[in-house]
Amino acid sequence: MNRERLRRGILIAVLGLACGYGAFALYRGGGGSTDRGPHGVVPEIPPSYRVEKLGEIEPRAAWAALRDLLSTSHQAAVVYTDENLETVLLADRDAALLDERILASSGTLRRVLWRGDPVSRLSAAVDSGSLRVAGMPEPEHRNLYH
Numbered sequence: 001m002n003r004e005r006l007r008r009g010i011l012i013a014v015l016g017l018a019c020g021y022g023a024f025a026l027y028r029g030g031g032g033s034t035d036r037g038p039h040g041v042v043p044e045i046p047p048s049y050r051v052e053k054l055g056e057i058e059p060r061a062a063w064a065a066l067r068d069l070l071s072t073s074h075q076a077a078v079v080y081t082d083e084n085l086e087t088v089l090l091a092d093r094d095a096a097l098l099d100e101r102i103l104a105s106s107g108t109l110r111r112v113l114w115r116g117d118p119v120s121r122l123s124a125a126v127d128s129g130s131l132r133v134a135g136m137p138e139p140e141h142r143n144l145y146h
Contacts, residue, residue: 045077049090054080059087060126066091067122091118098122098131101144113140 045051050073054062062080069076070091077090090099098114098121114121116136124133131139 045079045088045090046075048075049073050076052076052078054078056081058082060129062087062089063122063125063131067119067126070119070122091122093118100131100139109144111142111144113142115140 050069052065052069054065057065057080059080059082062078062082066076066078066089069078070093074093075091077088079086079088081087084105086103088101088103090101091097092099096115096117098118100112100114102110102112104110114131114137116133121131121133121136125131
């Protein structure tokens with residue numbers, strides 16, 4: 001009799017915690033797959049992209065990870081943080097484009113478009129430490145939110 005009451009109590013507690021966590025996740029916006037950046041800015045990643053979230057990592061390591069993703073996918077993206085800047089880097093092999101979206105803690109969303117073969121640019125960037133590659137087009141900069 002005591003064991004049955006204990007089991008019921010544990011079951012009710014677990015269900016209560018699960019419901020509470022679900023409500024918390026829904027309240028804070030955790031129900032969807034889109035992450036929110038500073039000041040509610042949403043860096044959109046098209047659903048056709050293969051995405052890998054890397055966390056706190058140096059840009060060279062993120063570039064190498066994206067280059068590796070492009071070996072099996074024509075469209076890929078990495079999301080990483082470096083020096084309090086969240087970066088979403090999308091690569092499209094067919095469009096020959098890298099689309100870098102940098103979210104600053106101030107709320108500024110800056111977009112940098114790097115045209116040219118993304119695999120070649122990423123490989124050179126891993127070696128040199130910069131996405132600027134000799135012989136490839138210069139980047140196009142845009143502020144999207146401030």
